Amino acid sequence: MTQTPILDVKALRVEFPGRHGTVTALADVSFSIQPGEILGVVGESGAGKSMAGLAVQGLLEPPGRVSGGEVRLDGRRIDTLTDGEMEKVRGKEIGAIFQDPLTSLNPLFSVGQQLVETIRLHLGLDRKTARARAIALLTEVGIPAPDVRVDHYPHQFSGGMRQRVVIALALAARPKLIIADEPTTALDVSIQAQITALLRKLCDDHGTAVMLVTHDMGVIAETADRVAVMYAGRLVEVGPVAEVIANPQHPYTAGLMGSIPALGARVPMLTQIDGSMPRLDAIPAGCAFNPRCPKVMDRCRVERPELMPSGSGQSACWLKAMETTP
Amino acid sequence: MTIALSVVDLTRDFDVSAPWLNRVIERKPKAFLRAVDDISFEVPLGSCLSLVGESGCGKSTVARLVTGLYRPSSGTIKFSAGKTGAPLSAQMIFQDPFASLNPRWRVFDVIAEPLREFGLRKGTTAIAGRVAELLTTVGLSPNDGRKFPHEFSGGQRQRISIARALAGEPEFLVCDEPTSALDVSVQAQILNLMRRLQDEMGLTYLFISHDMSVVRHMSNQIAVMYLGRIVEQAATEQLFADPKHPYTRMLLETIPNVRNPKRQREAPAGEVPSPMNPPSGCTFHTRCPLADGRCKVERPEMRAYPGGSRVACHRVAESMAALAVPA
Ligand SMILES: Nc1ncnc2c1ncn2[C@@H]1O[C@H](COP(=O)(O)OP(=O)(O)OP(=O)(O)O)[C@@H](O)[C@H]1O
Ligand SMILES: Nc1ncnc2c1ncn2[C@@H]1O[C@H](COP(=O)(O)OP(=O)(O)O)[C@@H](O)[C@H]1O
Ligand code: SF4
Ligand code: SF4
Ligand SMILES: [Mg+2]
Ligand SMILES: [Mg+2]
Numbered sequence: 001m002t003q004t005p006i007l008d009v010k011a012l013r014v015e016f017p018g019r020h021g022t023v024t025a026l027a028d029v030s031f032s033i034q035p036g037e038i039l040g041v042v043g044e045s046g047a048g049k050s051m052a053g054l055a056v057q058g059l060l061e062p063p064g065r066v067s068g069g070e071v072r073l074d075g076r077r078i079d080t081l082t083d084g085e086m087e088k089v090r091g092k093e094i095g096a097i098f099q100d101p102l103t104s105l106n107p108l109f110s111v112g113q114q115l116v117e118t119i120r121l122h123l124g125l126d127r128k129t130a131r132a133r134a135i136a137l138l139t140e141v142g143i144p145a146p147d148v149r150v151d152h153y154p155h156q157f158s159g160g161m162r163q164r165v166v167i168a169l170a171l172a173a174r175p176k177l178i179i180a181d182e183p184t185t186a187l188d189v190s191i192q193a194q195i196t197a198l199l200r201k202l203c204d205d206h207g208t209a210v211m212l213v214t215h216d217m218g219v220i221a222e223t224a225d226r227v228a229v230m231y232a233g234r235l236v237e238v239g240p241v242a243e244v245i246a247n248p249q250h251p252y253t254a255g256l257m258g259s260i261p262a263l264g265a266r267v268p269m270l271t272q273i274d275g276s277m278p279r280l281d282a283i284p285a286g287c288a289f290n291p292r293c294p295k296v297m298d299r300c301r302v303e304r305p306e307l308m309p310s311g312s313g314q315s316a317c318w319l320k321a322m323e324t325t326p
Numbered sequence: 327m328t329i330a331l332s333v334v335d336l337t338r339d340f341d342v343s344a345p346w347l348n349r350v351i352e353r354k355p356k357a358f359l360r361a362v363d364d365i366s367f368e369v370p371l372g373s374c375l376s377l378v379g380e381s382g383c384g385k386s387t388v389a390r391l392v393t394g395l396y397r398p399s400s401g402t403i404k405f406s407a408g409k410t411g412a413p414l415s416a417q418m419i420f421q422d423p424f425a426s427l428n429p430r431w432r433v434f435d436v437i438a439e440p441l442r443e444f445g446l447r448k449g450t451t452a453i454a455g456r457v458a459e460l461l462t463t464v465g466l467s468p469n470d471g472r473k474f475p476h477e478f479s480g481g482q483r484q485r486i487s488i489a490r491a492l493a494g495e496p497e498f499l500v501c502d503e504p505t506s507a508l509d510v511s512v513q514a515q516i517l518n519l520m521r522r523l524q525d526e527m528g529l530t531y532l533f534i535s536h537d538m539s540v541v542r543h544m545s546n547q548i549a550v551m552y553l554g555r556i557v558e559q560a561a562t563e564q565l566f567a568d569p570k571h572p573y574t575r576m577l578l579e580t581i582p583n584v585r586n587p588k589r590q591r592e593a594p595a596g597e598v599p600s601p602m603n604p605p606s607g608c609t610f611h612t613r614c615p616l617a618d619g620r621c622k623v624e625r626p627e628m629r630a631y632p633g634g635s636r637v638a639c640h641r642v643a644e645s646m647a648a649l650a651v652p653a
Binding site: 044045158160161188189190191192193194196197215216217218219221222242245255256257258259260261262263267268269270271272273274276277 | 380381479480481482509510511512513514515517518521536538539540542543566576577580581582583584585586587588593594597598
């Protein structure tokens with residue numbers, strides 16, 4: 001590895017202390033994102049995808065806290081920063097896009113006012129230059145008539161347009177990293193395609209690193225370079241997106257792929273994974289997937305597999321260990 | 327082919343006017359929104375017809391009209407006679423398994439209610455037996471009847487709503503996005519269950535989804551809706567192999583395909599116009615790459631084409647006419 005990754009997360013652990021003991025929401029989460037790379041983070045709801053994004057940004061809701069591991073942004077450790085210091089990193093070095101664009105926009109101010117404010121805060125430009133940059137950003141994200149739209153309020157935009165404005169806002173300070181949590185889930189397919197195409201373009205044009213959190217494998221397949229699959233608060237597989245889809249290494253990923261109805265040939269029954277993901281306070285011993293796994297072995301019920309090299313990526317499954325040990 | 331449901335020229339308007347006082351003060355006229363605009367379709371007995379289209383195109387409104395939750399503004403909805411001679415009884419399954427179950431009732435009572443209400447089983451033993459049978463049918467355990475809905479996961483709750491719908495012994499199920507709130511692995515369980523029930527019980531489905539791959543998996547026929555109208559209807563295989571309407575093509579081109587991803591896609595321009603103020607002529611003309619002057623003024627009629635598809639588009643009609651007349 002010659003290049004410093006934009007984002008480097010090592011053995012990240014997140015805990016929620018509660019009345020009935022502490023639940024571990026994330027354990028042993030390690031991944032990195034290179035400049036210009038889109039890492040897709042996929043998994044079922046409650047797997048910990050959003051939690052991983054929030055932990056990186058220092059936005060965990062108390063009492064949730066990072067209780068282990070480290071997070072580096074462009075080589076610099078950020079998980080140890082104070083709230084005040086982290087505030088500056090967010091918006092300037094990390095841009096955020098959430099599922100519901102309205103949570104990121106203030107209904108009382110025009111989109112221009114919000115963009116100008118962010119630009120001035122982080123780039124220290126004067127009002128006139130900041131406004132010109134706001135209009136340029138709206139143009140870049142594909143808002144028609146940006147010089148007029150800049151003075152409109154969030155409610156005057158449609159859902160897809162609002163998400164573009166949020167992207168413009170996330171880009172305002174030219175961040176190195178964008179964390180996008182289900183950015184297209186609330187949008188129609190035609191608009192979804194516009195937004196993912198836009199993300200890809202930004203990544204190619206500016207070398208921005210993107211952490212794209214979604215439950216939609218289709219979006220990942222068409223947008224991401226690599227994919228990290230999460231299950232019950234841990235990464236179970238990481239690899240190049242085309243490889244993971246064509247040749248999933250972990251039985252959970254294989255099940256996930258089989259349950260997506262095909263657009264090609266019609267099959268009578270979908271492959272199904274029986275049962276559902278365990279709650280965080282009831283994660284089985286050994287491999288967390290073992291009660292649902294069609295390939296479960298004795299060892300899986302007692303010993304937890306770590307991520308290990310598998311195919312062209314990594315997989316946390318004992319099947320791999322068996323192949324490699326003679 | 328027996329027709330289970332036939333819908334003719336169905337229209338539904340909603341009054342979306344400002345409150346009376348505001349209207350008087352601001353001198354605004356009453357405002358109406360046409361959520362469903364003059365649509366007709368038939369569902370053959372034992373088959374599945376799916377409605378697809380983007381948010382707000384009127385799918386749920388059709389579902390609610392068909393199940394009698396809304397009255398039509400005009401048009402007719404007719405169920406044919408079922409096994410007993412009475413019109414087929416329809417039940418609805420909703421998107422949100424969380425909202426559609428009464429949280430204070432035990433699962434047993436949730437499922438037993440239609441049995442008691444329609445007098446389908448009499449006496450405690452018969453009712454308990456039937457509830458246990460229904461729970462087993464949907465892949466739950468009879469013991470689960472003692473629990474409350476919040477003790478179940480999303481997929482299990484959707485199984486409970488299916489058991490409840492089946493309790494009314496329907497021959498027709500209207501399913502409005504039954505798996506949209508579920509994760510794909512759980513969605514696969516529910517779709518498999520619904521296919522199995524259809525085969526075993528000979529159910530007829532009106533299925534609603536915005537997910538083309540789900541629709542492809544479930545249906546025999548697909549009707550594509552845009553701004554309250556059906557723009558194309560065809561057999562599933564035909565629609566995917568030979569989509570005719572420009573909107574159907576756009577939909578098929580934009581759905582992300584896991585197994586055959588299109589990474590360098592041309593994203594379609596524009597977005598769905600407001601149904602409060604739909605475009606003139608063909609309502610798709612503001613986004614259609616083939617639109618011409620005629621499309622802006624004249625609304626295209628629905629026409630039938632060889633292969634059994636029906637399409638409402640001037641350009642499709644023109645090109646098919648050109649093909650039909652030998653030069
Ligand atoms: N009760 C109502 N009063 C006023 N307008 C309504 C009402 N119900 C639906 N509408 C409007 O009718 C149109 C069609 O709505 P409908 O819920 O049928 O869409 P849909 O296709 O089911 O969309 P989605 O995919 O988002 O569920 C929308 O513009 C909606 O805002
Ligand atoms: N405030 C909290 N206290 C305890 N557990 C929480 C809290 N917020 C989220 N969780 C749990 O953390 C897990 C991961 O959540 P999340 O990251 O939102 O999942 P995803 O985005 O993958 O759907 C879930 O099991 C969720 O219930
Ligand atoms: S470790 Fe065992 S239980 Fe876990 S995924 Fe691999 S085979 Fe299945
Ligand atoms: S009628 Fe015209 S605008 Fe409408 S879909 Fe056909 S070509 Fe496009
Ligand atoms: Mg989430
Ligand atoms: Mg709906």
